[in-house]
Amino acid sequence: MAKQRKMKSLKKASEMTRRELAAYIDQSVLKPEFTQAEIKKYIQEGVDFGCATVCINPSAIPLAQELCEDTETGLCVVCDFPFGLSSTKSKVKQAQEICSSANIQDLDIVANYGWIRSGLWQQVEEDIRAVAEVCHNYGTLLKTIFEVDALSLDEVKKATEVAIAAGSDFVKTSTGFYTGGKSDGATLEVIQAMMDVAAGRCRIKGSGGIRTREHFFALIDMGIDRMGIGYRSTPVVLGLDEGE
16 A cells, blocks of 8 residues: 655745755656766765755666765665566566665656556556565555656546555656657646645655756645656756855
């Protein structure tokens, strides 16, 4: 069963400290072309900002463990990313390998959105549930990404319900790597739709397209739980580019 979503903050985003704002952020360090030096740099920035987690590829786990040890920043690791098209058995093996290798706070997977578009809801649910069971055996939270830009709003709503039934702790909007069409990501409309369906039964993570302080604050004030922010945009949404 998915964990209860946290209560909406009584503070407006504009009243929060930088550390309080950073606690909403999973800083994305996922570019496949990154050198080890770049990975280290952007993980360290996420730690220095006080982000909730740094979101990394599995190969970066050892480096991230070292940099995040004894800090407030945890590890969010992607699995079968960014397409989510491995077999369920393969996803389970990947999740097992990742969750058993380190103290992973969150595992982010991609729902098979071709199946979602095909209406194969039972297969989608079984696929997510199999990974959720592995995560929960290790005390790891599971986030399920829908790649909302490839879906209709009705498909996003149905996918939210299915992911909750499968035991996902979060539902999430985008990978940031979709190239098949629009790239709107975490719009206010799609986040509100996910929140309305979830109704407190799981948490909501917005990712994709969150590049301005205004957008970041609007999502916090709506009651979002977490946001995936690109390494370039984290200083912007935290106001560091304004010298605050």
